[in-house]
Amino acid sequence: MDNLFTGIEDRGLEYVGASRIEGPLVVVENVRDVGFDEVVEIRDPAGNTRLGRVLDVSGTHTVVQVLEGTTGLATKFLRTRFLGESFRLPVSRRMLGRVFDGLGRPADGGPPPLSADRRDVNGMPINPFARRYPREFIQTGLSAIDGMNALVRGQKLPVFSGNGLPHDRVSAQIIRQARLLDEQVEFSIVFAAMGIKHDVAEFFIRNFRESGALARAVMIFSLADAPSVERLLTPRVALTLAEHLAFDCGQHVLILLTDMTNYCESLREVGTARGEIPGRKGYPGYLYSDLASLYERAGRIEGSPGSITQMAILTMPADDISHPVPDLTGYITEGQIVLDRDLFQRGIYPPIAGLPSLSRLMKDGVGKGFTREDHPILASQLFACYAYVKRVRGLADVIGEEELSPLDKQYLKFGEAFEMEFLNQGEYENRSIETTLELGWDALSVLPQEELHRVSDELLKKHYRMKRDTGEAACAV
Amino acid sequence: MATVKSDGRPFATRISGPIITAKGMSAAQMYEVVQVGSLGLVGEVVRVIGDLATIQVYEDTTMLKPGAHVECTGAPLSVSLGPGLLGNIYDGIQRPLPGIEAKSGAWIRRGEKVDALDSEKKWTFEPLVNAGDDVAGGQIIGQVAETPLVMHRIMVPPDISGTIRSIAAKGEYSLAEPVAVVETGSGPQDIMMMQRWPVRVPRPIRERLRIAEPLITGQRIIDTFFPIGKGGAAAIPGGFGTGKTITQHQLAKWSDAQIIVFIGCGERGNEMTEVLREFPELEDPRSGRPLMERTILIANTSNMPVAAREVSIYTGITLAEYYRDMGLSVAVFADSTSRWAEALRELAARLEEMPAEEGFPASLPTRLAQFYERGGAVTTLAGDRGSVSIVGAVSPPGGDFSEPVTQHTRRFIRCFWALDTGLANARHYPSIHWLQSYSEYSEDVKNWWETAACDWEDLRTEALTLLQREERLQQIVKLVGPDVLPDSQKLILFIAEVIKDGFLAQSAFDTNDAYCSPEKQVALLRIMLGLYHRGRDLIQDGVPLGMVRGMECVSDILRAKSALSNKELDRLADIDRRLNEEADRIAQQYVKGTSCYG
């Protein structure tokens, strides 16, 4: 496979020997004419090549990060060749339907994609002036998302999960069901797997096959047994391809990045090997900027019909949302879908947490002219009432349910209805936005009208279910 | 050494991300701007040792090699100041993003060079001095209507003074043409409508003034409870999703500053796009003109180079000072100062500086202080009153306010709007926590408010006290349930809910409620406290709380903020009247009722 990947003919000098090998890093001395971030080909004693890139370069020392691991490398026999450019990926729409490894090389036995168009995988920052603000509502068929945390085309909305929670099933369902209300456009799918297990990858492939999406999906796998440093390039390879499909070919791309926690661990590994001053929990201080350089590669661009909608999945270590990985992610992405262990244990699917989940772009993609006029207010009122339910439950734990006021008891009933009827649904149940909104009003109507402060009289008249307004609920505390 | 240069020009010896080392730099000045390599990547000298200089590069250094030439420019990083800034959007080093797009398309290519201001465009200059007049630095010599909203004063640069030898007549001039010649001690000096100023140096003023006037933001919890003065400094810390950006957008839209500088520092691209899309369409509530006519945007988003993020804050504040010098009130929003601090940390780490707390350089507090100190109410060199108010978002890791950036920021601001994750999760927005926030400006602005509403101070004190008492009562409720409380205390819980829902919560997306006029703020709070007073009296007379809660006007009071526009104060008065009638009726009935059965 000599250089097929980068498409460069052998050139440049080959250097023999390294002064140091440490973790994923190799230091080579007295190398000439090498650029920062240049791609390096390393030949190991067995004659196999591994790819690396330059992290630091001076006249005397060149620090190379070996993407495919340093196992088996020896300082004396190490051969390095500098390829004269930064990491590039040949891109073409014919890559749809194919499987690649974490560095973008074919992994399905097929030929490498032939393309003269080779892109730097680091991409370039999108000019904010050239962005188009995303606003088209994507119906996922999941009430918890559509009703309360709506996704729009071009948004970056990650899933914060925990070990053992059904993030894979939820995201597979989203991919299966995602569609626009008034347009029949299929999403192309770019799926980048970082450090996940084979059976998880299998699960997704099976899902894509069943839903007929396989032909318009690209899979980029750096699975759990692949060298961990390779993962640093995997999302970049995936995003580079996604950008080509979206902004050159005009496709609507849904990109799934999983699991970002594994990606961040690889970054930490490299940082530690370089002896960098660690930040929180040992992650490098530049974790935020590094993650931003990935997550910001989503959205829409003025004058281009395509879009990149990004879903990153990450597992929160110990379910801790303040851990640096979810924390910094939440600071960059346009909201987050948080999975909740308590809901999961109570058998509610999808276990999407009512309160900490958020879609920042929902406000511009729902309501009159987008979904339905009552949508924003309904969502806001559901959030407010559900927050109150949480408070009442806390109180009930202390004083006992019997001691609650009649109104508070009514709130508990609303909580049940909301979780069991609205949040809860089947893995193959694809709800229309109308169904979702009606279910929302059904739940709210468990409460007396007067409690719905955020809803105008007019909307109440239209949507509040009178028959369920029991006189009892309205009575005073 | 692998690379030996013989032509004597400075060249790079080491490249490590945004930090490079160059040799042959003994003549370089600290903070001098340099251009590196064949693309002419812009950088700034941040350290000189012997003939080695360390340079932070504002653009991506991929494939830059040792041996690349380094070109010194002889000047520190400076911005261009003149008509044409308003309505524009710049990156961290003042390159106009529309101009970059015209050259390199949707993606920002490195090495792109575009002038900050259009030097060909003609502006109508109107002279305000005559030949023979003596002028000093900062003095106004003419004006240009930069936008229908803003009269741009043309000032003598701060470091020039002398006698006007000639001044242009009213007419059309470009920024490159001199509009005046000043005879100075060292010969004649051309004055253009554009001047340059180094970003890291505060522009001079005559003196600092006491803050006396509030910056009216139209946000109730801010204006009424935790006001910021014109020239004041506020911090708005909060975890992700708590509302830092939306609150700052709200302030940028509705506050009564004459100029807005919004710095998107290491945050999302779409948020800047949103401002660009929205502001031209929104009307200033006072003048009716599009908001973009008074706004300058600096966008150095999270995926743009980190060194330029560091400098974007200074670029923004320098533009603000320039407009302040014209005698205008300017408000600067920095979203987020934490990303700026992190840029400092990242660069310091690459420079192998000794880290202090959590990896931040030991200079962090000094840098924060220097930034916030560039705000203030001042007498300008020209003798006018101008101000720069600063609102800085802080993004503490994990939402934990004990971290260094939040803690140090607190020392240099006097207004703290603490965002609360619990409130945000419950979709109570703005999620500014009424018990954890404070403002030291409330005393300064009291007089201003009391000329309009003599009971302002009483209203806010009483409301805040009620909220504090509610917090204490909630502690009891959490332990033993609400039943043990007497009705008089349950009333406090009820009124606190009314204040939270009907007054403190304010949706940025509600047409009527996004901006709440000071008059409406006072009127709303007055009604709610009126409800409290009447309720208290009724309960004292033995009326059960249920009857107070059940009053018909309650839901009108709760919905008034969004049901009534700022112009419908008469309808608020109406609600107030009905409240009193209803309370009178209950009192009468109840007294009658009790006498009947009693």
Ligand SMILES: Nc1ncnc2c1ncn2[C@@H]1O[C@H](COP(=O)(O)OP(=O)(O)O)[C@@H](O)[C@H]1O
């Ligand atoms: N005043 C407000 N009114 C309505 N919604 C708000 C308000 N403030 C915040 N929000 C909601 O909270 C979300 C997050 O706010 P944002 O300002 O982006 O948070 P931060 O900048 O702190 O991460 C917004 O997308 C919006 O839905």
Ligand SMILES: [Mg+2]
């Ligand atoms: Mg923000």
